[in-house]
Amino acid sequence: MAHARLAIADPPAPAPATRVSAEGLRIALFSGNYNCVRDGANRALNRLVAHLLDRGAAVRVYSPTSANPAFPPAGDLISVPSIGIPGRSEYRLATGLPARLRADLDAFAPTHVHLSCPDILGGRAQAYARARGIPAVASLHTRFETYPAYYGLPFLAPPIRARLRYFYSRCDRVMAPNPAMAATLAAFGVAPDRVRLWGRGVDHRLFSPTLRSSERRRAQGYAEDEPVLLFFGRLVHEKGLETFLATVEELRSRGHGVRPLVVGEGPARSWLADRLPDAVYTGHLDGEALGRAVASADILINPSVTEAFGNVNLEAMASGLAIVSADVGSAQALIEHGRTGLLVAPADPMAYADATEALMADPSRRLRLGRAAAEASRAYHWPDILDAVVHVYRGAAGE
Structure with a gap:
């Protein structure tokens, strides 16, 4: 199975021993939900802020806030006016950037405005930066254009794509998590010389085969x-979730009495539990408990096509699991088909079931894939990856 990859010119990463300084940088970061929800995007942004502060930068974060945040925020978090999203109350939608917050921004005097979401707040912050001649750097975390198909609203996809095209094409730099998403930005009309790569790392203390527990x-x-x-x-x-459920049902129809392990929490838990009541549901886990749960499984089935990076795949790789993943750009950037995992047709439960069944029947192959995946994950080192963002800021300012 061949997978095309897009080559993008990017400054070389510093050697691991190099400590990159962020002194002099004053970053105003705008987020859609900085710590309201524990997801990959928010965890990456909080890790970035902590890293920038450690490297000597000043950072101020503007985001909707929740009365019951998912975790403590890194850095100074300034609450912006917001409303709950109907049907998804864990997320909030910022309603704008009022005068008091613009005054707060003026007092902070940012050298850069970092936009992590193309929402109303991101658009107002972008306009603020352009009006004052401040470099606007965006990071792409989610494939919003794919969401409407999951909620029976396909007519929303074209206007969402138009919004993304308008938003990202007006930024001085846009950080894509991998070459596939860089190609998506090119399709949105973003000039290639404005695109840089910002991947993600993995904490090998928390995700490791050594945490497997009999x-x-x-x-x-x-x-x-x-x-x-x-x-x-x-x-x-x-x-x-629908593809995952259909895959389990297909395996059971073939005579395999599989009982999946479901690690995570979210508003669709009751939907899945009603249809798959005999699965093991751990709810939300964190820290070593999360790493131990992941490492104690054998095969990750990841049917998501909405990922911009695919943290779940990388964390499962680091844990030594065999992986059966949707064959999409985010997975192609991490997984070498047949060596560090298996990539299958994204919406085909039969394909997931075929690949999973083959791994169930061949434990030695499953172990080989897991070992190769764990070794490949060693290349994803958080400090170097976060230092690359400092280089992007410097480049956007012409340094």
Whole structure:
């Protein structure tokens, strides 16, 4: 299976021993939901802010806030006016950038405005930066144009794509998580010389094959030689829950008594639990408990096509799991088909079931894939990846 890759010119990353300074940078970061929800985008942004502060930058974060945040925020968080999103109350939508916040921005005197979401707040912040001649740097985290199909609203996809095209084409730099998303930006009309790559890292202390626990497996009713199929991520329909369910049902129709492990939480949990009541549901886990749960599974099934990067795939790779993932750009950037995982037709439960069944029947192949995946994950080192963002800021300012 061949996968095309887009080559993008980017400044070389610093050597691992180099400590990049961010002194003199004053970053105003605008987020859609900085710590309201524990998802990959928010975790990456919080990690970035902590890193920038450690490297000597000043950072001020503007975002909707929640009465019950998912985790403590990194840095100074300024609450912006917002409303709850109907049907998805865990997310909030900023309603604008009022005069008091513009005054706060003026007092902070940012050298850069970082836009992480193309929402109303992001648009107002972009206009603020352009009016004052401040470099506007955007980071792309989510494929918003794919969401309407999961909620019966396909007519919204064209206006969303138009919004993304308008928003990203007006930024001085846009950071894509991988070459596939850089190609998407090119399709949106963003000039290639404005695109840079900002990938993601993985914490190998928390995601490691050494955290595999036979005791945990037994406590959940799994035999040591029983293949444990994992769904890992937020339980929302846009993560491919329907495809995951159909894959499990297909495997059962073939005589495999699989009992999946579902790690994560979200508004679609009851939907999935009603249809898959005998799965093991851990709810939200964090820290070593999360790493141990992931490492104690055997095969990750990841049918999501909405990922911009694919943190779940990388964390499962670092944990030594065999992976069956949707064959989309985010997965292609991480997984070498047949060596560090298997890539299958994105919306075809039969294809997921075929690949999973083959791995269930061949434990030695499953182990080879997991070992190769864990080794490949070693290249994703957070400090170097976050230092690359500092270089993007410097470049946007002409330094």
